[in-house]
Amino acid sequence: MNNTSTLTVQNVVIGVILLAALLAVPHFLKLYHQDLLIYLTINVLAVCSYRLVTLTGEWSLIHAVMMGVGAYTASLLFIHFGLDMWFTLPLAGGVAALVAALLCFPLLRMTQFYFLIGSFAAGEAIRLTWIEFVGVFGGTGGLTGVEPPIFWGIDFIDPIPYYYLSLAIVSFSLFILYRIENSRVGLTLHAIHWKAALAESVGVDAWRYRALAFIVGSFFVGVAGALKVHYLGSVSPNQASIGFMVFILIWVIVGGYNKFYGPIIGVVVLTVFDESIRSFEVMRPAIYGIVLILSILFLPLGLESIPGKIKSWFGVGPAPQDPPLTDQ
């Protein structure tokens, strides 16, 4: 948790190569895959913001719905007020954060499994509101007609500019999430996770920090939701279903939730993998399922633990620890 400077030559070189690769990659893809790349970029923000919520040890099932809150907010602001993306993006995050803040009062009375179920119920209540209030939210069909911005003479309806825009916004958001985790606030969140009572005994208001993680995480997934709807053009209750929530969970767990970059690896690898087995059509869910089970069995700490494991086989560096079975 110490803020040590990591600006070494090696890191700069890696950073430059990574950036070049990220900028170059859409030029090698077909249109369909360019779309997929944009959604992948947005999903990276969804999983990383989810990790912030899980830092205190509370796993929610409402994150996908919060992404929907962001998407609906952006859509309504665009459709009714003609606000373009520069305004809808922060406002979508703000509304998601506000909804989260209100939900803190009932939800954070619960912890662990009860919080999980409670958050699911709250999420379904929000989703049903979208379905039932047809006049405002468009019912099961949702809202359509949302457009990307036109700025500096660039029409962001084209995938490559929109990808660059998403990449910039997501990168900036990740930078902020990273700063939070590596600050005193992040240390406190970790402390609450491992021993809430001990943290409270030295003055930590655990409730407030749980609320903070939930609100900030919801803000960023709200931004992700807005970013998605401005490209996709429409939002429906189905996008925020428990099915998508389960994907967020899978990406985070398979990637590894102990490190900041774990969920990023998870979402990227599984998305690419899912695409690469597209030709097996009928077998696809089965293959996907088997890979998930195998990865959780043999890599309980996620894909991010592979380099550490390889190092320990060759006797350089310590063996990675298995995750604790209980957090107490």
Added chain:
Amino acid sequence: MAILEIKNVTKQFGGLTALNDVSFQVEEGEIRGLIGPNGAGKSTMFKNIAGFSIPTKGTIVYQGENIEGKKPHAIAEMGIVRTFQETTLFQELSVFENALVGSHIKGRTDVFSAILGLDKQKQKAAADKVRDVLEFMGLSERQNQLASELPLGSQRALALAIALVSEPKVMLMDEPFAGMNAEETNHMMDLTRKVQESGITVVLVEHDMKAVMGLCHYLTVLNFGQVLAHGTPEDVRNNEKVIEAYLGGTK
């Protein structure tokens, strides 16, 4: 003047009375021992003082202010910090990070300062404080190790360090000597004395009689949720009722 006054505290769990009309005062600067057989209500008393549990009846006054019913973090902020039975640490964090959590009250920051790095000054002060306390506790060499890798004696010292970093006025120590060998006990006794000499009032729940008799200035003995005796270690040692409670009555 008494820094902490327990006035007629009763705690009931359903039909069970864990504390029955308990009253005692803790003087500023002393080491006070709270002893008694298993189930006497010592830990329940601690939980009530530190806000982890609320008394059914009675008041707890700290520096002239009623604190019963306040949340643990609020009580910690007022200067009463507890340590836990056995080794309660952030096992997955380093020794330094463990102690750093203890500096929460002075080192806490809001999200925006954290993102923009506006709290550098504050965090540096907190880190300096942590280094001082780790030095004081003899843990400096181990500051980068994981808490879970420490031997028992050092783990207890670290638990003490976390509490100390928060700069408490009153420290409630719950069985700090449990499971320690003679050497570790002596070391822990020295540390506890150093804590008291630095101006902190210590209240100690402990079964290790050697440690209790050697450390405490004054003892309060609980039995079946009631105060059985007050006095200096010498008085208590010779108190008929206390001997009976510990060794079993002959009547």
